[in-house]
Amino acid sequence: MITRAFRMKLKPGNVEEYHRRHDNLWPDLADALRAAGIYDYSIFLDEETLHLFGVLKLHPDHQINDLPKHPVMQRWWDYMADLMEVEADNRPKQLALKPVFYFE
Template structure:
């Protein structure tokens, strides 16, 4: 199992809308994430910054590739553009990976 972390910025005044959209995440988006092998997905925020973490049963590379070819993910990213700013990795089409600097099991 591999771990993945990402971060993004919420546009000013849009944090409540960001939370609302995640409270009502589309069922088909949940299916894509699960089919990509993603579990234990959590998102936190401080100010306008959000930090996401998830674990990948099938590996990070598989999860990236699976999401990159998903029309549902494309639709979700378009839906979220008015509330957040996230630079996508040009090679993978996924969120840029944060580098792990510490781990305590």
């Protein structure tokens, strides 16, 4: 199992819409995430700073590096770009988080 964590940031006033859009995640996006080897993915919100913290688990043979090229991933980024801080290609700005503690 491989675990990755990262931080993103919402723009002010978009918490409810961000939540609504994820409650209605496109089935073809869910399929693409699974096909890339993601089997557990959560996003948490710090309401004070509007930082989003993503944690995902990957199968050892994952293909997550291919996701940015997938058309449904690009459409999702375009769909979400008005709600959060993004790169020039509408990919969410992400800061990888370093693991410092794990308890099982």
